[in-house]
Amino acid sequence: MKGLIQRVSHASVTVNGEVTGQIKGGILLLLGVEKGDDEACADKLLQKVLNYRIFADDDGKMNLSLTDTGGGLLVVSQFTLVADTRKGLRPGFSSGATPAEGERLYNYFVDRANLIHSSVETGRFGADMKVELLNDGPVTFLLEVPPVR
Numbered sequence: 001m002k003g004l005i006q007r008v009s010h011a012s013v014t015v016n017g018e019v020t021g022q023i024k025g026g027i028l029l030l031l032g033v034e035k036g037d038d039e040a041c042a043d044k045l046l047q048k049v050l051n052y053r054i055f056a057d058d059d060g061k062m063n064l065s066l067t068d069t070g071g072g073l074l075v076v077s078q079f080t081l082v083a084d085t086r087k088g089l090r091p092g093f094s095s096g097a098t099p100a101e102g103e104r105l106y107n108y109f110v111d112r113a114n115l116i117h118s119s120v121e122t123g124r125f126g127a128d129m130k131v132e133l134l135n136d137g138p139v140t141f142l143l144e145v146p147p148v149r
Contacts, residue, residue: 001041001105001147002081004030007054007139011074013123014130021121023072027054028133031109032081033102034095036147042109045145049073050117054139062139066117073113076123076131077106099126 005027012022029049055064055071066073079102083091097105103125113120123129 001034001037001045001145002032003045003049003143003145004032004078004081005049005052005054005141005143006030006133007136008074009134009136011131011133013074013076013121014132015124015127020124020129021074021076023074023119023121025069025136026071026073026119027066028074028076028131030076030078030081031106032078033097033105034082034147035097035101037097037101037105037145038147039105039108041145041147042105043112045143046109046112046116048143048145050113052141052143054141070118072119072121073117074121074123075106075110075113076129077102077125 008028010024011028013020050067051065053065054062055069057063079096082096085091106125110122
């Protein structure tokens with residue numbers, strides 16, 4: 001499972017002209033699900049997202065997490081994140097989960113996030129989404145949690 005996190009001043013997702021999710025300060029998470037990923041991967045990635053220290057403390061050092069700051073979490077499904085781009089000029093998606101499995105684990109991730117964190121917003125799985133954000137920093141990290149094989 002892969003998550004691209006961006007520290008944002010604000011972010012929103014629009015589907016067919018309707019805003020489906022928006023946050024002020026916090027993290028925009030682009031979430032990619034791979035074959036073999038399971039609930040344990042989702043739980044581990046969620047803990048990493050919520051506790052990754054990317055927000056400045058009083059000394060200006062990245063020592064605070066989303067949990068510490070209470071900022072928003074905007075979760076957007078992003079199957080292209082799991083593309084194989086190592087060779088050629090066209091991405092390969094053979095490592096991606098099936099749409100049904102991807103949606104199941106995306107929904108599981110969001111449900112778990114809502115149980116743990118107070119401010120969670122989402123896009124719409126499988127939809128053509130327009131994502132707007134103001135990346136703060138810019139601060140962007142790719143978090144990866146491999147499935148246990």
